[in-house]
């Protein structure tokens with residue numbers, strides 16, 4: 255445990271509320287901000303020692319720029335729990351916060367963390383990663399408990415991209431289950447999905463081994479195997495015949511994989527990175543292929559060695 259910290263949580267959605275409960279249960283002074291709430295953003299961040307953002311990707315740039323215009327503690331640590339990519343800049347959320355606050359430590363929090371299970375106090379583990387070790391250790395102390403085990407990691411971009419890239423593979427996993435393709439197909443999809451995550455993550459500067467940890471493989475397994483995942487639900491419902499619009503209209507909260515997919519396809523095209531599963535998910539979401547056609551296109555690609563080396 256550490257001394258009680260003043261923690262501002264930005265975003266009172268499913269994940270922000272869960273993280274607020276975890277910190278409050280450890281005795282910290284938590285203030286939760288949302289656009290609909292009564293407290294102003296300025297008042298919530300003013301004296302905060304930790305400012306944690308669990309805002310959906312589409313709001314991160316705007317909220318970071320609002321916070322920039324307010325007085326904050328010079329020692330405030332920013333923590334980001336968003337799993338997405340900015341379509342305009344292709345920045346990760348931590349890159350947005352670090353650019354807005356170059357003199358502050360930024361910590362990424364990411365792992366296999368389906369919020370509904372965490373709200374029930376079921377056991378879970380996560381990772382906090384930063385180039386500033388003292389900052390990640392403080393965040394570890396603030397959130398660790400008997401049912402939430404927090405590990406530190408020195409590869410923030412790798413930890414952040416694990417959580418972001420798996421969302422696209424989770425859409426594909428939902429399609430796989432929706433089409434009832436079986437366990438062999440799912441194992442192949444998840445394993446090749448991880449290869450794709452490593453390939454694109456390496457381009458962003460992430461370490462390969464980070465993807466084999468909780469924030470990579472761990473989150474991939476959780477999200478690809480749980481109907482609680484909104485990303486999985488997108489794929490599952492589309493495979494059962496719904497359109498993307500119908501699926502999103504009935505979804506509780508944000509499925510970041512939909513927008514992430516678009517950014518990844520753009521980057522992969524520019525950088526000539528081979529991400530066939532992501533490309534098929536993109537084509538499916540755009541209505542260019544049916545789930546069955548996407549499967550066929552993946553299976554009938556040129557045969558090749560398992561690894562590029």
Ligand SMILES: NC(=O)c1ccc[n+]([C@@H]2O[C@H](COP(=O)([O-])OP(=O)(O)OC[C@H]3O[C@@H](n4cnc5c(N)ncnc54)[C@H](O)[C@@H]3O)[C@@H](O)[C@H]2O)c1
Nearest residue numbers: 265266267268269270308309310313336337368369507508
């Ligand atoms: N729910 C989970 O299980 C979970 C777990 C880990 C990470 N995440 C990630 O956390 C992020 C939030 O997920 P969630 O499940 O809480 O989503 P949610 O849809 O329940 O909540 C999103 C929050 O962001 C706020 N928001 C959106 N646009 C905004 C804007 N322009 N300005 C200010 N606020 C804005 C909304 O008001 C809401 O409070 C996502 O990136 C998600 O991938 C979610």
Ligand SMILES: O=P(O)(O)OC[C@H](O)CO
Nearest residue numbers: 365366367368483484485
């Ligand atoms: O509901 P999803 O698909 O956003 O997944 C939630 C978390 O990212 C799982 O770790």
